[in-house]
Amino acid sequence: MAQSVVIVESPAKAKTIQKYLGPDYEIIASVGHIKNLPDNKLGVDVDGGFRPEYEVIKTKRDVIKRIKQSSKAASRVYLAPDPDREGEAIAWHIAEELGPREGVYRVLFNEITKNAIVRALEQPQQLNVNRYNSQQTRRILDRLVGYQLSPLLWKKVKQGLSAGRVQSVALKMVCDRERSILAFVPVEYWTVQAQLEGSAPPPFVARLHSVDGQKADLTNGEQAQRVRAAILSASITVKSVTRKQRQRRPAPPFITSRLQQEAVRKLRFTAKKTMMVAQSLYEGVDIGEAGPQGLITYMRTDSTRLSQESLDAVRAFVAQRYGEAYVPAGGPNVYKTRKGAQDAHEAIRPTNLEYEPEKIKGFLTPDQYRLYKLIWDRFLACQMAPALYDAVAVDLEAGPVMLRASGSTLVFAGFTAVYTEGRDPDPTGDEDEDGDGVTLPPLKEGEAIRCLAVDADQHFTEPPPRYTESTLIRDLEERGIGRPSTYALILSNIQEKEYVSRDKGRFFPSPLGMLVNDLLQENFPTIINEEFTAQLESRLDEIEEGRSDWQSILQDFNGRFQSRLEAAEVEMRNVKREGIETSFKCEKCGRGMVLKWGRNGQFLACSGYPECRNAKSVEVDPEGNIKPVEDNVPTDESCDKCGAQMLLKHGRFGKFLACSAFPGCKNTRPVPGEERKGRASEPLPSAEGLPPCEKCGSPLAWRRGRFGPFAACTGYPECKYIYRVPKAAGEDGAGKGRGRRGRRGKPGEDSADSAESSAGA
Numbered sequence: 139m140a141q142s143v144v145i146v147e148s149p150a151k152a153k154t155i156q157k158y159l160g161p162d163y164e165i166i167a168s169v170g171h172i173k174n175l176p177d178n179k180l181g182v183d184v185d186g187g188f189r190p191e192y193e194v195i196k197t198k199r200d201v202i203k204r205i206k207q208s209s210k211a212a213s214r215v216y217l218a219p220d221p222d223r224e225g226e227a228i229a230w231h232i233a234e235e236l237g238p239r240e241g242v243y244r245v246l247f248n249e250i251t252k253n254a255i256v257r258a259l260e261q262p263q264q265l266n267v268n269r270y271n272s273q274q275t276r277r278i279l280d281r282l283v284g285y286q287l288s289p290l291l292w293k294k295v296k297q298g299l300s301a302g303r304v305q306s307v308a309l310k311m312v313c314d315r316e317r318s319i320l321a322f323v324p325v326e327y328w329t330v331q332a333q334l335e336g337s338a339p340p341p342f343v344a345r346l347h348s349v350d351g352q353k354a355d356l357t358n359g360e361q362a363q364r365v366r367a368a369i370l371s372a373s374i375t376v377k378s379v380t381r382k383q384r385q386r387r388p389a390p391p392f393i394t395s396r397l398q399q400e401a402v403r404k405l406r407f408t409a410k411k412t413m414m415v416a417q418s419l420y421e422g423v424d425i426g427e428a429g430p431q432g433l434i435t436y437m438r439t440d441s442t443r444l445s446q447e448s449l450d451a452v453r454a455f456v457a458q459r460y461g462e463a464y465v466p467a468g469g470p471n472v473y474k475t476r477k478g479a480q481d482a483h484e485a486i487r488p489t490n491l492e493y494e495p496e497k498i499k500g501f502l503t504p505d506q507y508r509l510y511k512l513i514w515d516r517f518l519a520c521q522m523a524p525a526l527y528d529a530v531a532v533d534l535e536a537g538p539v540m541l542r543a544s545g546s547t548l549v550f551a552g553f554t555a556v557y558t559e560g561r562d563p564d565p566t567g568d569e570d571e572d573g574d575g576v577t578l579p580p581l582k583e584g585e586a587i588r589c590l591a592v593d594a595d596q597h598f599t600e601p602p603p604r605y606t607e608s609t610l611i612r613d614l615e616e617r618g619i620g621r622p623s624t625y626a627l628i629l630s631n632i633q634e635k636e637y638v639s640r641d642k643g644r645f646f647p648s649p650l651g652m653l654v655n656d657l658l659q660e661n662f663p664t665i666i667n668e669e670f671t672a673q674l675e676s677r678l679d680e681i682e683e684g685r686s687d688w689q690s691i692l693q694d695f696n697g698r699f700q701s702r703l704e705a706a707e708v709e710m711r712n713v714k715r716e717g718i719e720t721s722f723k724c725e726k727c728g729r730g731m732v733l734k735w736g737r738n739g740q741f742l743a744c745s746g747y748p749e750c751r752n753a754k755s756v757e758v759d760p761e762g763n764i765k766p767v768e769d770n771v772p773t774d775e776s777c778d779k780c781g782a783q784m785l786l787k788h789g790r791f792g793k794f795l796a797c798s799a800f801p802g803c804k805n806t807r808p809v810p811g812e813e814r815k816g817r818a819s820e821p822l823p824s825a826e827g828l829p830p831c832e833k834c835g836s837p838l839a840w841r842r843g844r845f846g847p848f849a850a851c852t853g854y855p856e857c858k859y860i861y862r863v864p865k866a867a868g869e870d871g872a873g874k875g876r877g878r879r880g881r882r883g884k885p886g887e888d889s890a891d892s893a894e895s896s897a898g899a
Contacts, residue, residue, distance in 0.1 A: 296714060
């Protein structure tokens with residue numbers, strides 16, 4: 139019998155830790171949260187101090203039973219869920235189930251390595267009530283909003299919609315950006331650049347800088363042609379040559395949001411995929427003789443802090459691999475952590491520099507290898523010397539016109555020998571003003587320059603770019619909305635609910651998304667907005683730090699929210715009944731068609747309903763424009779059951795063929811060469827990263843079910859174990875709108891422990 143019990147969140151983590159601690163310890167996985175608010179009611183006693191009514195999750199009863207049995211005979215019980223608010227809540231709920239007893243401790247570790255685990259067990263702590271209250275406050279806030287606001291949307295718009303305290307703000311940002319784009323009026327401007335040649339090669343380009351000592355601002359072609367003519371008619375000489383050495387410093391080590399942004403740019407990963415892969419690297423990967431090893435530190439963090447031990451190790455590694463010149467001479471590089479960030483965890487880094495990406499590549503999945511290498515390279519680079527460039531700026535006189543040419547040459551690679559941070563695309567297409575990579579000829583003051591050609595080009599200002607995953611995460615972070623654990627699910631939710639679509643990597647709000655946002659802004663303007671949501675995040679931090687009372691914050695919020703909710707019940711437009719006006723006309727009665735939403739998606743209906751019941755399916759392009767599509771279109775296809783003509787129809791999952799003899803013949807089939815939308819057409823995920831079956835040890839595999847893909851034991855039907863894939867801990871999630879209770883489902887919520895923690899993955 140083990141002398142001590144250690145309770146963690148996931149089977150993968152349990153397997154890794156068991157290897158480190160040996161038979162004197164029994165490691166048990168809770169597989170995420172063990173308690174949750176009830177599905178069938180609000181579950182918060184608003185009048186009784188906002189006390190939550192937690193229930194044991196049905197699928198966790200066996201887990202709790204095992205924890206209790208093992209803990210009875212153990213001298214010590216270590217509660218070791220993740221070192222964050224969600225982990226604290228899991229630990230607290232397990233302690234409640236164990237009841238009052240001696241020898242129950244909380245342990246925290248930022249990485250799953252033997253040294254970190256042993257140190258944590260040597261320095262056990264008590265449960266942190268402030269951290270738990272902070273998590274509990276977030277949970278209750280999200281339940282109050284999601285459980286009451288989502289049904290209002292069901293009533294006013296359509297079943298299955300969701301709203302959330304944070305997800306609705308993200309939707310607002312996407313919609314606001316779209317309206318800025320639609321309202322944008324392009325402004326004409328012109329640029330002038332000259333192709334020049336000095337006394338020595340190579341030829342070079344100089345751009346217009348000023349005219350008559352004033353900064354050039356050309357707004358029409360006439361101005362541009364005058365400047366062009368002035369350059370062509372003038373003698374061009376070098377006025378000044380400025381040389382200086384320029385430094386480029388490395389980017390800081392990864393925090394969660396930066397990792398997600400860079401994985402979007404460089405790996406084309408979604409934020410959700412990034413967190414799933416990072417979770418597997420954190421919890422442990424079997425790397426041969428060394429066995430399971432946690433390869434990175436905790437991946438939910440907004441701190442750039444690095445331990446002294448890791449700094450010493452990386453500086454020694456860089457010196458040995460690249461040379462002393464690549465190690466910063468004045469000591470380790472130190473980076474500022476964003477104001478308001480929690481500093482509980484280190485930045486994301488490799489746990490052991492012995493496990494170089496290339497050495498362990500054979501033990502990793504392709505996705506694990508690519509993300510691990512990204513984290514590895516960024517960590518090395520952040521503790522390397524700056525890159526040095528010889529920069530040259532040349533001003534040239536051409537009569538009243540001043541031209542400027544810039545160039546730079548890399549002198550010392552520094553951190554760029556390992557890694558350079560990616561950039562989001564520049565929608566303006568502006569050239570690099572620093573002239574990186576441009577080589578200028580040796581030029582001297584007073585030197586005469588020959589003009590080869592002068593180009594005058596017309597341009598128009600561009601609207602603000604639509605959000606990508608990377609830029610939306612960046613703006614959410616900068617505005618203080620959400621936390622490291624929330625970004626991935628926020629982005630996933632607004633897409634799953636069809637509030638936004640993604641085309642060529644950019645987010646487009648759908649008509650439904652614009653409608654829901656408009657309704658929320660009309661009725662909850664002081665609650666569903668960036669500033670108020672960011673303020674609430676700060677208040678949650680204050681609770682964790684012991685500076686604010688959680689019940690007072692909930693009382694203040696609920697007072698505002700309930701008054702607006704009561705007003706919205708009366709004032710909010712009933713779109714379900716009225717629809718949204720469009721420019722389309724009913725061909726049967728001539729009245730206008732309105733856009734509505736039903737169980738099969740959006741459609742056009744005659745505004746004269748019920749006198750006129752004309753309705754049409756619609757198609758929506760990526761930019762949200764709608765057009766009606768004809769239904770019951772005759773085709774050349776014949777029914778393979780009765781021989782009647784097949785008709786082209788449109789349904790929830792796209793186009794399909796149906797027999798014209800309906801209802802006598804109900805035969806349907808796909809349109810040849812047409813891929814249908816929906817769950818049935820989506821490829822199943824890879825089984826890589828799934829833990830083995832908890833009951834029989836067989837591998838798990840993805841299967842397709844009524845409500846989408848699920849993971850199940852390959853030993854079926856002998857073993858009928860189904861693995862419940864949980865949401866990420868602490869993430870901002872919305873109810874799916876359907877479930878075991880049918881289409882209606884349960885109201886949407888923002889907190890991830892409405893399911894289970896991702897640590898169970």
